[in-house]
Amino acid sequence: MDFDRLISTIRQLSLEAGARIMEVYDGPDFAVKAKSDASPVTEADEAADALISAGLRAAFPDVTLITEEQADSHALSASSFLIVDPLDGTKEFVQRRGDFTVNIAYVEAGVPLRGVVYAPAKGRLFYTLADGQAVEEEPGEDGGFDLTLPGAQRLLSVNNAPDNAALLVVASKSHRDAATDDYISRYQVKDAKSAGSSLKFCLVATGEADLYPRLGRTMEWDTAAGDALLRGAGGEVLDFESHAALLYGKPGFGNPFFIARAPAVELK
Incomplete structure (x- = not known):
């Protein structure tokens, strides 16, 4: 290419x-x-x-x-x-x-x-x-x-020195649920904001947020561009369960639950 x-x-x-x-x-x-x-x-x-x-x-x-x-x-x-x-x-x-x-x-x-x-x-x-x-x-x-x-x-660069005692978290505006809120509650959060679409990846890439968890159905076309951008800024998108990097080209193009983060965020 x-x-x-x-x-x-x-x-x-x-x-x-x-x-x-x-x-x-x-x-x-x-x-x-x-x-x-x-x-x-x-x-x-x-x-x-x-x-x-x-x-x-x-x-x-x-x-x-x-x-x-x-x-x-x-x-x-x-x-x-x-x-x-x-x-x-x-x-x-x-x-x-x-x-x-x-x-x-x-x-x-x-x-x-x-x-x-x-x-x-x-x-x-x-x-x-x-x-x-x-x-x-x-x-x-x-x-x-x-x-x-x-x-x-x-x-762009992710926040390479986030204060894990005061994290900036972003979550879905239209798909936020109790499971997401329960997960966010594991962290010490300074500010939690809502945003729509792939903008959430961009906010982590710019350092405007440190963590974006998604405990809901998404498809690869929802995440691929934001994932590429976040990787280019030093961040990562991880499978929620295994913490392995999210992979693309899966049959049906469905995603598992995932976490997008600045790597210095300590996952709970």
């Missing part, structure tokens, strides 16, 4: 998809349909998926593409693949809460090596560079991002 070309492509596609999503988000009321698993889907999900899929297939025709909105792709298997969630956090989108993201990642031998997470309503753009380091790109003076010319980038 040509990582320079990959990053340029997925960055641009995420911005184009984000613009299409915001057209729907800022427009009049939109229809919300239910998929076979009862999760919501909107015209924004479908339009972003069509745009990203066409762009990736044109740029990388020989690379397997897995995307949430194309059920046929969920039966595919490959040692390396692109994986897409065109609109992660549809519940946040429907409720116009802003915590939704565009996610594109590249996985090889079970590891999410590169990825982009774009939160268009919040004006935050995160991605890995060709060398794997994670950055957040600063928006331009108009608050936006140029499609082809990246702006100033800030290298």
Whole structure:
């Protein structure tokens, strides 16, 4: 894989998809349909998926593409693949809460090596560079991002010296439950915040949070881009039970419960 070309492509596609999503988000009321698993889907999900899929297939025709909105792709298997969630956090989108993201990642031998997470309503753009380091790109003076010319980038690093007696924890906004709260209660927490979508990985990557536990169902397209970003910032995403690194390309693309953290956080 040509990582320079990959990053340029997925960055641009995420911005184009984000613009299409915001057209729907800022427009009049939109229809919300239910998929076979009862999760919501909107015209924004479908339009972003069509745009990203066409762009990736044109740029990388020989690379397997897995995307949430194309059920046929969920039966595919490959040692390396692109994986897409065109609109992660549809519940946040429907409720116009802003915590939704565009996610594109590249996985090889079970590891999410590169990825982009774009939160268009919040004006935050995160991605890995060709060398794997994670950055957040600063928006331009108009608050936006140029499609082809990246702006100033800030290298990201997890909090390498978290105070384990005063941790910053982030958890799901739409899927937080008693089991998650019970797990968080094992720690000495200075502040606990809620966020939607893959933004939670980004908050750990930037050092705005130290720990993100997820004791609920997720799919690989929900996590791959955020996982790649967090790894690029020195963090890790671990299986909740075994504490082994989360692997990708599993049959069905479902994830176990997991913990995303800065490595200096002492797990309980």
